[in-house]
Amino acid sequence: MLTLYVHIPFCKARCPYCDFYLVTRPEQIHAFFKALSLETASRCADLKGETVSAIHFGGGTPSSVPVGLLAKWLDNIAALCSFTHDLEVALEANPEDLNTTSMNELRAAGVTRLSVGVQSFIPEKLHLLGRKHSPLDCQRITAEALERFNSVSLDLICGVPGEDLAIWEDDLRLALSLQPQHLSLYMLSVEPKTRLHHQISKGLISFPDDETQASLYENALREIALYGYSHYEVSNFCLPGHHSRYNLASWKREPYLGFGPSAHSFLTVHGREIRMANVSVLSRYLAAPHNAGVFREELSREEQFIEKVFLSLRINSGLDVEFLRKENNLGQDFSGSVDQFIEQGWILQQKGFLYLTDKGFLFADYIAGALIFG
Ligand code: SF4
Incomplete structure (x- = not known):
């Protein structure tokens, strides 16, 4: 049994706190999908005879690319391996990209699980995080997504500059009131070379201290448990049966294959555990997609x-x-x-x-x- 991960490295703009590998050049999207299909074909041997239980489109922002290109890649992969009858196809989405039409298209393409990067329902927090969507947008999108997808997950960020327990409690309760089947909760971290890091090091904004951050997290664990969610990973909570299949498989050290720039893979070959990684720079990936792996190591x-x-x-x-x-x-x-x-x-x-x-x-x-x- 395998799970698959596809890294879609495009975002419309870089958020002030983000240090992921991504590009903001939509003109390269078609070239990327052409390269992705070449890479996929080159990995036939890894896929042959395998049954796949989950496919996860992560990034970057997978919702920012045309749904038709995702659907075409799903058709490609279906020809190379088998799927379980209840295959999970998960997609990470930015609320700005979602509306009734796009969600219908995603569902028709086979997406069963939508992970929505809401980040917050508090306008001031969204502003600090550089996100353009409004809390009302997120409420409407979540309600519509729940009608269409088997599982809906909301991403929330806590511990932003100026945040205290009262703000966080309001934010979390708004999220819980929508009854998503899954929540991912991230403490904001300040990564070097980000705009957030620059603002903090210049003293323009201040960051909650460790004690405040710890109290926000502990409060969240208590509150979320009251709503019946199980805490199945440091940052992840779900109602029964709604865990992220790909993420849980990778944390359980089950085999997975990653496609696209910077994607990682983990395979067991004749009892030996192998980790692999693709080149992370898009231009290098586009130049040689059939030879994207730059790292391969057998674990001791x-x-x-x-x-x-x-x-x-x-x-x-x-x-x-x-x-x-x-x-x-x-x-x-x-x-x-x-x-x-x-x-x-x-x-x-x-x-x-x-x-x-x-x-x-x-x-x-x-x-x-x-x-x-x-
Ligand atoms: S949308 Fe996500 S991946 Fe893209 S820049 Fe913002 S935080 Fe980073």
Whole structure:
């Protein structure tokens, strides 16, 4: 079983906080899809005989490209592998691109899951984040999307400059009142070389301190749980059966193939785990799409162990203490760290497994690092 990821690297403009690889040159969209079909054809061997359970269009902004081009690529891939009867086709969308017509077209093309980059329902937050859509647009789009797609996910950002608990509670409740089946919740991070970083370093705006950010996140976990969502990854929450298939498969270290610039792949070949990555610069991808892979590495046992510990904690599937004891070749004694984290209220130990608490999710990577490296 495989899942597929397609990176669509186009956005209409760069948001002030974003450091993803993308381009704002729509004139290259057709050349990109031509290259994508060449890359796809060149990877027939990886697809042959495989059954695909999910296809995820991410980016960038996949909703900014013509739906017909997405549909054509879906037809291409259908000829190269099999699909499960309940294939999930997910697409990340900017609210600015969505209306009744575009959503109907996406649904007709086979999209079953829409992930809407709402980011906020508070006008001042949207302004700070450089987003053009209005809260009313998002409410209307969400309601229409819920009528058309099997799963609708809303992305929310918290911890923007000036945000306090009262603003965040209003924002989150507005999102929850729309009853999407899935929520992704991101703490705003200030990445080097972004406009947001420049504004903060010049003292033009100030960023919430760590304590405020932690209280916003913990408040969200309590509030979202009241509405029946399960917290299945640090930043992701869903109603039963509505998790993102591609994302969960990649966090569970199940095989996936990535297409397009900067896409990654993970395959198991004759018991060996292989990670691969495509060239990230669009011009280089367009020049040689049939040869887009620039990185290929077989994971050592240590690397597999490290990934398993980091990822099983992040998705809270429970980290098997026996696995930690047996597989850790790095010679670290983790029992002192476990006792300390239990005492701090960051992890729970139940029936031989370790789970993060709400507080522990804030320090997921730190905790994993301490368990591995001491
Ligand atoms: S729409 Fe998303 S990917 Fe594009 S610039 Fe904004 S945050 Fe980045």
